[in-house]
Amino acid sequence: MSAADPIVETDEADMEDKAEDLPKQLLKDKHSKFFKHMLGLLPEAYQSHDSSRLTLLYFSLSSLDLIGALDEITDKQKKELIKWIYSLQVKPDHEHGYSRCGFFATDSLPESIDANYGHIAMTYVALCSLIILGDDLTGVDRESIVQGVRALQLDSGSYQCISFGTESDARFVYCAACISYFLNDWRGMDVEKATNFLLSIQSYEGGFAQNIGRESHGGSTYCALAALQLMGKLDAITEESRARLIYWCLNRQQSGFNGRPNKPVDTCYSFWLGASLTLLGAKDFINKECNFSFLMTTQDRYMGGFSKWPGYLPDPLHSYFGISGMYVISGEVEVHPALNISMRAYRHWQSQCTS
């Protein structure tokens, strides 16, 4: 065996700070500032995120919720946020029926434009955000959302994200499952078809891919497992497949987790794999200390937030998944592993949003 073939490949050489200098805890005050800032004005560099602007809101709110800082937002501001989210809901009309229904990502193009459609991932994060903010979902036009979801399922059982025709993969099956669950209405999904699709994307490696024949991936593995759990179909995975899946997921841990074999570890996979292993009842096999130490190397101790890799700038996605990944694994704060919101928000949904 040569030096070029290490047993465990880590990125420790890339770390800029010495391990002993790093904070040994989640810097909640820094993260709170980071996300409260995000709720307001974002620099020009975020223009390329305009089409997923609502996800920025969700990442910020869910992070603040998990670190216990949601009360730092005033009630007045919460009302503004709720109002803005509802302003992105697409109403059914004569020409399109329900085909455009769901939520827009942003308000930069008006609803009056025919080519402007709701996006299933935005509908999912809109509902999450409303629930986190304590809304009771009475402003949601349930029928239009359910019919909008229904319009997105393909014959294969998979989902596209917009009904005018887009790519389709496990991400959008996941969104459809979450929306159906939140609205307690599964008319938007042929569950049997969706289950068969999800089972078909488990690759020879044991993990799940975005589509049939593609490479197993931590993100798609999460989407498939969480969707199956919400659909009540997790048992459809055979015992043998489940064993290989657990082994594949556990092998993603190097220090933190990577998303595919021989790829570098990356902050967000703490959540994707941590939550997947939780759903599989195999969370206890995770080496929590190693994962925690890795996350300490991507936590930005000056600005707050997390980066993808040590020494890089923090961004909203990795910041959120750094926090939720840490908590889903440690259990210090309860996270709903399938819906990807806090258990506090989940309990609010249970008591206030289920009609």
Place this chain on the structure above:
Amino acid sequence: MTFYADRPEWKDVTPIPLPYSENEPVVQIMYSERFKDVYGYMAAIMQKKEYSERALNLTTDAIECNAANYTVWHYRREILRHLQSDLQDEMKFTESVIDDQPKNYQVWHHRRCIIEMTGDPSQELDLTEYTLSSDAKNYHAWDHRQWVLSQYKIWDKELEYIDDLLSKDLRNNSAWNHRYFVIENSQGWSRETISKELEYAGAYIKKAPNNESSWNFARGIIKKNKMNYSDFPAFKELCVGMNESHIPSPFLLSTLADINIEEGNKTAASNIFEQLKDLDSIREKYWTFKQDQLQVGS
């Protein structure tokens, strides 16, 4: 670059300004003046459903400002259909966007739509090969390549391409996955093919015993096809031989544990799990569990 607001040929269009509030901002992006200009006109053009050459050029600018705007891409396709545009230009345009943003979902989807319109996949293998030459694991490029291969049944050169990629990086898991994909969809997995492929993977395993990718491939082609290790004695011999040479590899040991369990040798499997607790200590709890499971099953 001149703003649309200052161009005489756009005088007939009244832009729709973006809602923008610095007073009550909600994840409010501070759009540049150019972004506001372009999207103001983009909204107006989409509103009046103008499908023209100038509208097409406007979508180019709108995509340059934000290549993730799926609405603009969709509208661009509507324009292309209306104008019956030369799609060779569109191929070049998508290539430049891919070159600039190789992980953008919308441009890859657009590219697929264009191929469906032309029915000509002849440039796709070169395009994806080019993209993969700078990032050999780009999921989008692999997705596109695999879609093209299945759609147009062009399998003949793929194994050669994979050989080339693996000779450059034997840890390229995407290339291993592609090997599975190509064989599955072209010749299929006969017992003979599995044997041959185990030999192929075995050579790489010997070169780098701690390469998860080649191990996953070897074990995957047996298990996914519902076969047993005992069906492939040469592969078992390889594993046993490596173990006798004391090559430290958790993947080797866990494969040997599986082989032993399959053969009913629980004591041997338990000893291997004991070694794994030490050699693969990050997963110590898992190996302890696997060891305990042997007792439960007896």
